[in-house]
Amino acid sequence: MTIRVIIADDQAMVRAGFAALLAAQPDIDVVGEAPDGRQALEVSGRTHPDVVLMDVRMPEIDGLEAARRLLSPPPGVVHRPRVLMLTTFDVDDYVYEALRAGASGFLLKDAPPADLIAAVRVVAAGEALLAPSVTRRLIEDFARQRPAPRRDPGLRLNGLTPRETEVLEHIARGLSNSEIAAALVLAEQTVKTHVGRILAKLDLRDRAQAVVFAYESGLVTPGTA
């Protein structure tokens, strides 16, 4: 099974170079080219490639926007190619935008030819591949976002007891005392006692600040509501 690839780049030389390089591989077919994002979308719709090699900066529609359109489900279109983004320089925003859009890879154009070929194969297989500098930033970002060993054993928020932690989670979902009491099968007053202790231990004033704390500490995470 050969890998069907199209190449979108505004520079004809670059297209020709990549096309020659890839076409020389027995398992890769270059089935189309496009000089801008708009035509890339059109060619992709017509040829249904497995992989789209896409330059970030292009006229008409840039690579980021084109990737978004290819990868977000425009109603009626079933085909979703993998997108491998390319760029000459190494700019944060581009990378993050591309990954958000759902790109499967991000390479710098100065990468060795063998890397490009390998990347196409990796991406076609449904895996992903990034330039090392991009990988580093992504990892740093990841580690920065979740530095704490989530909450497997206890997480031990400033000496909160397990029960208090449980109550705090409910507060962080926006529940009232009576709702928490119902959820945990407790008297409302007991909930109040817990809440009071939580606020005291964490040095907070009210439940709103407790919600803030829950998010900032990582006890709860956006998207897990």
Next chain:
Amino acid sequence: MTIRVIIADDQAMVRAGFAALLAAQPDIDVVGEAPDGRQALEVSGRTHPDVVLMDVRMPEIDGLEAARRLLSPPPGVVHRPRVLMLTTFDVDDYVYEALRAGASGFLLKDAPPADLIAAVRVVAAGEALLAPSVTRRLIEDFARQRPAPRRDPGLRLNGLTPRETEVLEHIARGLSNSEIAAALVLAEQTVKTHVGRILAKLDLRDRAQAVVFAYESGLVTPGTA
């Protein structure tokens, strides 16, 4: 400048294989080996390698914990090697733990030898590199965490006016009505009016739920407090 590497793996065969492979490279020196995490720490402290190749599962101290200790600043120790994690199988938790710990790479042992050599060079250069399947998961995670284009122009939360949005941000920081009034130079009653309208428009009950909404909608983000 040669790259100084140590290899930590509980299987002597594996160590020997990797050592032979790497030592054959003109720019790589294998300066130590260790059969478990404890000795890996000891050897690293003695030889100050540039890169530590670390198997995930090892006796005494496993690779994850060893990586944490190498990479977290134990007072007095200045040397911080790069850590390249290795594993036979491809388990989510290991990867995330390793990246949290600050590892610069994560490879599967079935990767081609050339990849391992390339990875050592990449990591030594301060960049990072992951197995393609790991990269894919990391990207998916990233895209899932931050799908929305943050909040550039207005973000237009369910028809909130700019002023109301501003008040909501202050609520989301845990401020009381009187504190918000002071911060925005308003009468407290005015703040109450805004708060009331915010709750009505967003169909929320109290300010605690407003805080939840602010985080869940991306109006505010953990770490930006």
Next chain:
DNA sequence: CGAGGTGTCGTACCCCGGTACTACGGTGAG
């Protein structure tokens, strides 16, 4: 110009949330 949206502020009222203090059964450590 008049209508509507926005931002501002007032009075009045009620209730949930938070505080203070006390109390009691269970459990684990010393």
Next chain:
DNA sequence: CTCACCGTAGTACCGGGGTACGACACCTCG
């Protein structure tokens, strides 16, 4: 056994938060 801690729960109090209703100035748009 005693002591400390945890989880449970009660009574009593009060203040901030939220609601209801009204009011006025400003700005924009038809």
